[in-house]
Amino acid sequence: MILKAYQTVRYRTQHKVMKYLSMVLPFPVPDILQGPGSVKKLARRIQADGVKNVIVVTDKVLMELGLPDVFLDSLDESGIEYTIYDEVMPNPTIECIEDGVKVYKAEKCNGIVAFGGGSAMDCAKIIGARVSNGYMPIRRMKGNFMVWLPLPPLYAIPTTAGTGSETTVAAVVSDPKTHEKFAINDLKLVPKVAVLDPELMVGLPPHITSTTGMDALTHAVEAYIGLNGNPFTDDKAKAATLLIFENLEKAYSNGSDLEARNNMALASYYAGTAFTRAYVGYVHAIAHNMGGMYGVPHGLANAIILAPVLEFCRKESEKKLADLAIAGGIGELGEPAEDLSIRFIEKIKTMNKNMKIPSTIKELKKEDIPLIAKRALAEAHPDYPVPRIMTMEECKKLIGKLLS
Numbered sequence: 001m002i003l004k005a006y007q008t009v010r011y012r013t014q015h016k017v018m019k020y021l022s023m024v025l026p027f028p029v030p031d032i033l034q035g036p037g038s039v040k041k042l043a044r045r046i047q048a049d050g051v052k053n054v055i056v057v058t059d060k061v062l063m064e065l066g067l068p069d070v071f072l073d074s075l076d077e078s079g080i081e082y083t084i085y086d087e088v089m090p091n092p093t094i095e096c097i098e099d100g101v102k103v104y105k106a107e108k109c110n111g112i113v114a115f116g117g118g119s120a121m122d123c124a125k126i127i128g129a130r131v132s133n134g135y136m137p138i139r140r141m142k143g144n145f146m147v148w149l150p151l152p153p154l155y156a157i158p159t160t161a162g163t164g165s166e167t168t169v170a171a172v173v174s175d176p177k178t179h180e181k182f183a184i185n186d187l188k189l190v191p192k193v194a195v196l197d198p199e200l201m202v203g204l205p206p207h208i209t210s211t212t213g214m215d216a217l218t219h220a221v222e223a224y225i226g227l228n229g230n231p232f233t234d235d236k237a238k239a240a241t242l243l244i245f246e247n248l249e250k251a252y253s254n255g256s257d258l259e260a261r262n263n264m265a266l267a268s269y270y271a272g273t274a275f276t277r278a279y280v281g282y283v284h285a286i287a288h289n290m291g292g293m294y295g296v297p298h299g300l301a302n303a304i305i306l307a308p309v310l311e312f313c314r315k316e317s318e319k320k321l322a323d324l325a326i327a328g329g330i331g332e333l334g335e336p337a338e339d340l341s342i343r344f345i346e347k348i349k350t351m352n353k354n355m356k357i358p359s360t361i362k363e364l365k366k367e368d369i370p371l372i373a374k375r376a377l378a379e380a381h382p383d384y385p386v387p388r389i390m391t392m393e394e395c396k397k398l399i400g401k402l403l404s
Helices: 002-024 038-048 060-065 069-077 094-106 118-132 206-225 231-253 258-278 282-294 298-312 318-327 337-354 366-380 392-400
Strands: 031-034 053-057 081-085 111-116 154-158 170-175 180-185 193-196
Touching: 031 038, 031 258, 038 069, 038 111, 038 154, 038 193, 053 069, 053 094, 053 118, 069 081, 081 094, 094 118, 094 170, 111 118, 118 154, 118 170, 118 180, 170 282, 180 282, 180 366, 193 258, 206 231, 206 258, 206 282, 206 298, 206 318, 206 337, 231 258, 231 318, 231 337, 282 298, 282 366, 282 392, 298 337, 298 392, 318 337, 366 392
Parallel strands: 031 193, 053 081, 053 111, 111 154, 154 193
Antiparallel strands: 170 180
16 A cells, blocks of 8 residues: 555556646647548648658558559659659558668668558557657666757648547657567657648548547547646647537548548547647556557457446546547536536447447457556556556456457
């Protein structure tokens, strides 16, 4: 009991320090190009920045679909040279990033464009960090503020509405040797420009639309119920929640609904803006380790884990969950906070069910639960400003509920 009390005091002290820092640190805000067709405008901005040769970090699926073609044509028209690096895989690895660094140097690039989902943006960010900090191995950048020198000009073109990476200080890396997934957080990782073009998201398969959308909701919720929020992040989290509740299932059912796609792109951006300042919680800590251990896509893991974690901390988060229920249009002022908080969690379960998202993780093995719990808590403590601190036994019990 004495040890637990000491740990609680230590964690909460760090949370207060981080809350203060989040209010005074000069978080960069990317310039936004928004709306249908906005991807065509980026080449001129790149040209104006004096960048003449970019590496375009993407994946083979997007290249086969021809999704980057309009953007690549605009680079040609603007006289900007480019090299395609399309080796990005879900949950980018250290090796994948190092290969990208070699391509960047070999082609004498002086700028980076991330084109794709969160994996492409994570990969592009750390390629940039390694290019500028060649003396520092990727593992040395783990944690907070370990990227010493600025990145080359970085531009982000998200093709999913979920990660919010186009506005965050974070990038996540997988180490296949240890089956570990870890985050690198630094102000220098925020892109110069973010392109929110709903036309790039029209062809997303429904299961990608649903899981990336729930990823964005997780960002908004964890940023709001954590202890490090402020009026700015709270407003962004509430706005994202409303947009997601109103538009995600529309986009899932009709991928060609440009209004729903545009609103989801905004929701993802707002949620990213919130969590990069207010941080995340146990949903992410456990999800990262599901990705590192089994390669479970991050959005899918977050979607599955969100409701169980909220049930774990519902009482401690009751008022804030009630606020989100009202902000999301599923409750009204004056209703009991307990009822609203329960309704909010049930809304998440219903959305998952409607979009055919499972409630368990099929890859999860019972014998791996102790290691996953150990790594999840090592990631969360002391950095994540969670509303209720979780013990090892509580973590293992919660993860056990995710068994098929």
